[in-house]
Amino acid sequence: MDVKKILEDSSKYLMNTYTRFPLVLRKGRGVRVWTADDREFIDFVGGIAVNVLGHCHRNVVTAIQKQAQRLVHVSNLYHTEVQVKLARILVEHSFAQKVFFCNSGAEANEGAIKLARRYSKEKVGAGRYEIIAALNSFHGRTFGSLSATGQKKFQAGFEPMLEGFSFVPFDDIGALKQAIDPRKTCAVLLEPIQAEGGVKVPSPDYFKQVRELCDNTGVLLMLDEVQTGMGRTGELFAYKHFGIKPDIMTLAKGLGGGVPIGALLATADVAEAFVPGTHASTFGGNPLVCAAAVATLQTLLEDNQYMIEHCRRMGEYLRARLNAIKEKMPEVIVDIRGMGLLQGMELRRPCAPIVKACMERGLLINCTAENVLRFLPALIVKEDDIDAALDIVADVLERLS
Ligand SMILES: *Cc1c(COP(=O)(O)O)cnc(C)c1O
Secondary structure (H helix, E strand, O other): OOOHHHHHHHHOOOOOOOOOOOOOEEEEOEEEEEOOOOOOEEEEOOOHOOOOEEEHHHHHHHHHHHHHHHHHOOOOOOOOOOHHHHHHHHHHOOOOOOEEEEHHHHHHHHHHHHHHHHHHHHHHHOOEEEEEEEOEEEEEEHEEEEEEOOOOHHHHHOOOOOOOOEEEOOOHHHHHHHHHOOEEEEEHHHHOOOOOOOEEOOOHHHHHHHEEEEEEEOOOEEEEOOOOOOOOOOOOOOOHHHHOOEEEEEEEEHHOEEEEEEEEEEEEEHHOOOOOOOOOOOOOOOOHHHHHHHHHHHHOOOHHHHHHHHHHHHHHHHHHHHHHHHHHHHOOEEEEEEEEEEEEEEEOOHHHHHHHHHHHEEOOEEEOOOOOEEOOOOOOOOOHHHHHHHHHHHHHHHHOO
């Protein structure tokens, strides 16, 4: 394989929307990937929280192979057993009674925004269409989800944004209380943890207070669990940590174990606002991706949710090792925070050079919010892998500081 030619053709033929690293990835197994020129890497990016079961997990691969031989796609004008089965598993393990399938996180959030507006108009009153989201949030790149994203840098050049969105600081219940206007507000949209925004974890009682506030004002609570869902935080969905239930939840990233699928979940009452003709997706929930998602969920849930329990333990192990590095280097590291296997290490300097140096040493790691190293290994990660990865991180931090 001509790596140089692939890199050249990449910049020649692909739109220039990513700052890509000069690696051509060809193969993956578990938490490791290999390049076209056969270099091996420990993967702590995991497709940005997508590969929850690692690369090419047997159950997911087999499910895709079997389904591909039987039926890849049919229109949502018809039923398929596998789509219904996936919806049933999601309902049985969440607050929700109804599911709509789409293809990505942004799309799931579009659906959530549409559902909230329609619910409010149908069941509450025509004037209520405003959605309150958080500053520093991330909900996707389509116009609705981008309008709900509380970071100007993602919106720059695409203005005007859609009408009907306002923003409050995350983890500030007083600000939310002030912002909610029962005549105008139809929903609050929040991430359980602001992941893209630098792995910001709210205080333990924040979501309880948000729930209470929403209940008292008749406003819907929508949680964007696109990144925190699917066991990532040590519960199947992160809201389960907080002792509350949302009215609407969005999923994508890890849901299909690597294939593009998104989902919008809601209570029966809220879901009634969608009737035939109000929302749709050609590919949404097609048999191929649903088969992969069923295999992923079943694997996470089998043996009494062993994998999620494992994620919790590995999260603690990772956290302890990150804290040990921080103790040794307080002049470099500001903070360690996260839940389960979504952990962030905030540095006093930009982390791009750290990411590059880690790559040279065989570790793929992501940087978010400029100075936060984000650790997103697959849930199947083992102590050895964490040791290997963090040895590299510690060494690189020591050398570069
Ligand atoms: C990644 C992400 C999205 C966007 O998902 P896409 O599949 O890229 O559209 C939305 N919300 C959150 C919290 C995310 O992490």
